[in-house]
Amino acid sequence: xSTHAIHSDALxxxxxxxxxxxxxxxxxxxxxxxxxxxxxxxxxxxxxxxxQLPGISLxxxxxxxxxxxxxxxxxxxxFERAPTRYCPNLHPHAxxxxxxxxxxxxxxxxxxxxAKIKAILPPGYNANAIEITFRGKMPDSR
Amino acid sequence: xSTHAIHSDALxxxxxxxxxxxxxxxxxxxxxxxxxxxxxxxxxxxxxxxxQLPGISLxxxxxxxxxxxxxxxxxxxxFERAPTRYCPNLHPHAxxxxxxxxxxxxxxxxxxxxAKIKAILPPGYNANAIEITFRGKMPDSR
DNA sequence: GACGAAATTGGAATAATTCTAAAGAAGGCT
DNA sequence: AGCCTTCTTTAGAATTATTCCAATTTCGTC
Numbered sequence: 001x002s003t004h005a006i007h008s009d010a011l012x013x014x015x016x017x018x019x020x021x022x023x024x025x026x027x028x029x030x031x032x033x034x035x036x037x038x039x040x041x042x043x044x045x046x047x048x049x050x051x052q053l054p055g056i057s058l059x060x061x062x063x064x065x066x067x068x069x070x071x072x073x074x075x076x077x078x079f080e081r082a083p084t085r086y087c088p089n090l091h092p093h094a095x096x097x098x099x100x101x102x103x104x105x106x107x108x109x110x111x112x113x114x115a116k117i118k119a120i121l122p123p124g125y126n127a128n129a130i131e132i133t134f135r136g137k138m139p140d141s142r
Numbered sequence: 143x144s145t146h147a148i149h150s151d152a153l154x155x156x157x158x159x160x161x162x163x164x165x166x167x168x169x170x171x172x173x174x175x176x177x178x179x180x181x182x183x184x185x186x187x188x189x190x191x192x193x194q195l196p197g198i199s200l201x202x203x204x205x206x207x208x209x210x211x212x213x214x215x216x217x218x219x220x221f222e223r224a225p226t227r228y229c230p231n232l233h234p235h236a237x238x239x240x241x242x243x244x245x246x247x248x249x250x251x252x253x254x255x256x257a258k259i260k261a262i263l264p265p266g267y268n269a270n271a272i273e274i275t276f277r278g279k280m281p282d283s284r
Numbered sequence: 285g286a287c288g289a290a291a292t293t294g295g296a297a298t299a300a301t302t303c304t305a306a307a308g309a310a311g312g313c314t
Numbered sequence: 315a316g317c318c319t320t321c322t323t324t325a326g327a328a329t330t331a332t333t334c335c336a337a338t339t340t341c342g343t344c
Contacts, residue, residue, distance in 0.1 A: 021290065021341070042331080057293045062332070067291095080220050081301080083331060094259075096267060107262055117236075117259065117274065120249055124281030125238060131275045132259065139266030163310070163321065184300080199324050204301070223332080225300060 007034055014071040028052045029064035030073065030088075039077060039085040039095075039104040077104060079133060094132035107134070149176055156213040170194045171206035172215065172230075181219060181227040181237075181246040219246060221275060236274035249276070 011030050012022040032048040033040070040048070046061045065086055068074035077085045079097050085104055087095075092114050094107040109132065118127060153172050154164040174190040175182070182190070188203045207228055210216035219227045221239050227246055229237075234256050236249040251274065260269060 023291065023340085025292070055293085059294075059333085060292050063292075076222070078220065078222050080218070081223075081226060081331095084223060094262065096263065096269070107264075107267075109262060113258060113262065116255060120236065120251060120255065121238065121276065122249075125249075125276070125278065126280075127238070127276040127278035129277040131273070131277075133273045134263065134267070134269040135271040135273075136267065136269035138268075165309090165322065167323070197324085201302085201325075202323055205323075223300095 007031060011073065014073055015067075018071050020067060020071070024053060025049075025056055025060050026064045026067060028056070029061060030068055033068075033074060033086055033088040037088060039087050041083040041085055043083070045086065077133075078131075079104065079135075094134065096134040096136070096138070098138045099135060100137055105138070149173060153215065156215055157209075160213050162209060162213070165206075166195060167191075167198055167202050168206045168209060170198070171203060172210055175210075175216060175228055175230040179230060181229050183225040183227055185225070187228065219275075220273075221246065221277075236276065238276040238278070238280070240280045241277060242279055247280070 007027075007030060011027060015022050015026065028049045029045060031052075032045050036048070042058070042061055042065060045065065046056070046058050049056055049061065065074065065076075068086075069076050072090070073088065075087045075089070077087050077095055079085070079095070087104075087106070089106050092109045092111065094109050096105045096107050097103075098105065114130070117130065117132075121127060149169075149172060153169060157164050157168065170191045171187060173194075174187050178190070184200070184203055184207060187207065188198075188200050191198055191203065207216065207218075210228075211218050214232070215230065217229045217231070219229050219237055221227070221237070229246075229248070231248050234251045234253065236251050238247045238249050239245075240247065256272070259272065259274075263269060
């Protein structure tokens with residue numbers, strides 16, 4: 001069984017839950033994110049999936065990514081007006097943006113800290129998403 | 143002494159610290175942010191300052207806002223590819239983006255919590271900026 | 285196998301921001 | 315005061331990520 005096929009079941013399931021169809025395009029896009037988890041942009045995903053599905057269009061890549069975000073299989077990560085990046089890590093986590101290399105890295109976010117952060121909201125404020133982003137330098141960015 | 147003048151001293155000081163000049167354009171842009179602190183976009187700032195300096199250009203508004211950000215007088219706030227908003231609140235704080243109205247609100251961020259958040263970074267990671275953004279619904283957004 | 289809905293496609297359109305080159309102000313120096 | 319250099323502003327063009335559009339294509343269902 002290929003890596004591709006391993007994930008396609010979970011994908012098909014989530015899509016079905018949302019009343020959406022599974023398609024080759026959605027599979028290769030999702031697979032591209034899972035295979036190399038370095039927060040690619042839509043353009044980068046496009047480049048990757050073209051090798052597997054040469055006829056795919058950039059518009060479709062955008063559509064598929066949006067669909068995956070809607071299904072909660074992928075998170076869209078925005079950083080200071082740079083192109084949106086996509087992240088298949090569903091655990092609660094923050095992002096660290098390395099100024100030197102421009103790369104983005106996941107930072108584990110303990111549940112109890114997440115709770116503490118949510119607790120700073122005044123009563124009545126109801127957050128259904130939190131985004132925490134660091135900018136700075138990493139040990140090995142020379 | 144006008145509100146305008148009250149702030150222009152601090153502005154002139156910070157600009158001088160960075161080797162930059164004070165100009166009428168920079169003053170009215172900064173004043174526009176201080177007078178109505180509702181996280182305006184560059185376009186909104188442009189609309190405000192035109193009443194005081196009719197000949198000002200949008201490019202200049204962008205330039206001035208960028209200058210104020212460089213001087214650490216203003217923070218640029220980005221939320222999911224929406225136009226950048228500008229915030230003259232220099233205290234450490236998070237942002238809450240109300241899904242219903244599209245408005246952005248400052249949320250006080252206690253120093254010790256900020257320290258705890260920074261502490262999740264692995265050794266060697268050096269953050270010089272943190273951005274924390276909530277998305278959700280506020281009590282009074284009907 | 286035909287029908288209707290959903291998905292994909294290429295290209296045009298959008299919109300925030302940045303770039304560019306020229307004109308305008310401002311401070312320093314003699 | 316006058317000149318020189320540097321910084322700033324300006325208008326408009328350019329850029330670029332993303333979305334929109336209308337026309338196929340695909341797919342599940344009857």
